[in-house]
Amino acid sequence: MADTAQLSALEAFLHGHPSIKYTPPSSPEYASARKVWNRARLDNPLAVVQPQSPSDIIAIIKFAKSNSVPFTFRSGGHNLEGRAVVEKALLIDLRALNAVTIASDRKTCTVQGGILQEELASKLWEEGLGTPTGAIPGVGYIGWATYGGYGPFSSQWGLxxxxxxxxxxxxxxxxxxxxxxxxxxxxxxxxxxxGVIVDLTIKVYPLPSLLAGTILYDSTDITKTFVDFNGAYQNIFNSEGFPPQLTIQQMAVNAPPGRCFGVGFVWSGSDIDEGQRWSAKVAGLAPLLMNTVAVTTIPEWFASNGTMIPADISGSSATHNISRIPLPVAETIGRNLERMPIDPGTMFSIHQLRGPSVAPQGHSSVFATREPHYMLEFLAYVTKEGRKEESEEWAVQMAREIEQADPGNVLPAVYLSLYSSARAKSSDEVLKKAYGSNVEVVRGLKSKFDPDNVFRLTVPAME
Ligand SMILES: Cc1cc2nc3c(=O)[nH]c(=O)nc-3n(C[C@H](O)[C@H](O)[C@H](O)COP(=O)(O)OP(=O)(O)OC[C@H]3O[C@@H](n4cnc5c(N)ncnc54)[C@H](O)[C@@H]3O)c2cc1C
Structure with a gap:
């Protein structure tokens, strides 16, 4: 069916389903309705529809399938490649489905498919509860959690x-x-x-208090700061270890004073004095510039993190999983931070996989990299047009030099959410990189549950 014929068929279908919000290309709201975080994604969807209930989604899927209309889903719109919009495909916006229902035993809750992680965490916080999420408010919870979900609560509760x-x-x-x-x-x-995830039932935990903030170090000599920090970090990690309640995310950002290395500090334990002791200790791992760690609330913490991330950007990311950060690797990273292009969208960050994320109990997954590791994020994004190539070149070269600095340190599988599928030769290569030894399990499940590849435009793509 040609575009106009598909649009006419869609409009006839929507006539019988008035609850579904519809934004056609002719609407003045179309440009904002098709928006995703990565504005380099220029694709124009057939139209945008917003179901208000699971039965609306059922009707849309039946319509799309019987009319051979390709479709995508968007929750938070933060897929790093902007994969929620595809040229001429119907964009199904799930944001109206954002309810949270806490079980009476307060050990689980059910969350709907379009909820953002900040909405979920804030609703749980009102009840004295928490669950692992990432740190950036606008990221969709389902998209974050189902592909892995690294974040500041994972050392205590898992991915x-x-x-x-x-x-x-x-x-x-x-x-x-x-x-x-x-x-x-x-x-x-x-x-x-x-398929479309209408809801997930997830574990929740008591979270009566939160101690969190950002620690920035003097980065006049950013290589030395990064190397010194990581040397001291490894000493603690290999001797007394870090408590599970503490997650430290290393990051390099272009802050107002300039290029800066620091950490996101989150203490989710109830012993705040112990958390403060760790805050002082982590602040002492390199010459200190600023420490904002304080008792806070989930909504305040998310709001503050949100100010660090530009509302939209263009560019791409690269990623490595590495087993260790020995001196040659730390020096290589430090040297590359010195030449990190100056744009608020260009960043570097490290998540550490440790604790319960390494050996989850009682259930299976296809998430590939379970050995302890550091997940490196090379975020080659820019807010200003015309500087994308410089940032992307920086990220690719940095990733290459890290590999050369310590061959054997880079693990074979990568984190799908940070991986740039555009740089892969095929969707098959993406699948193998993302799922490693689990790739045949993924293929087998796809043949069993979606043999005709109806959901072919979702993440990950499968030919
Ligand atoms: C600023 C930023 C910070 C990030 N921080 C982290 C981090 O700390 N840790 C981490 O692990 N990742 C992080 N990510 C990556 C992020 O978790 C993934 O990109 C995630 O998939 C985004 O989800 P979304 O709903 O916002 O994206 P969308 O673009 O809306 O969705 C992406 C895809 O997910 C699928 N999807 C989403 N919802 C559903 C559903 N209900 N049913 C079926 N399929 C669905 C669809 O295929 C959809 O196309 C970050 C990304 C950004 C941009």
């Missing part, structure tokens, strides 16, 4: 994907089903590959 106990999905036939354990294994790591 986002390891919180998933149940799921309701709409399958390729437009039927609503409760995921069995086989399908859940796939959802834990491959997210929307098998």
């Amino acid at each position: 986002g994907t390891d919180q998933i106990l149940g799921a309701t999905i709409i399958d390729p036939d437009g039927e609503i089903i409760t995921a069995d354990e086989t399908l859940l294994q796939g959802i834990r790591g491959a997210g929307g590959l098998f």
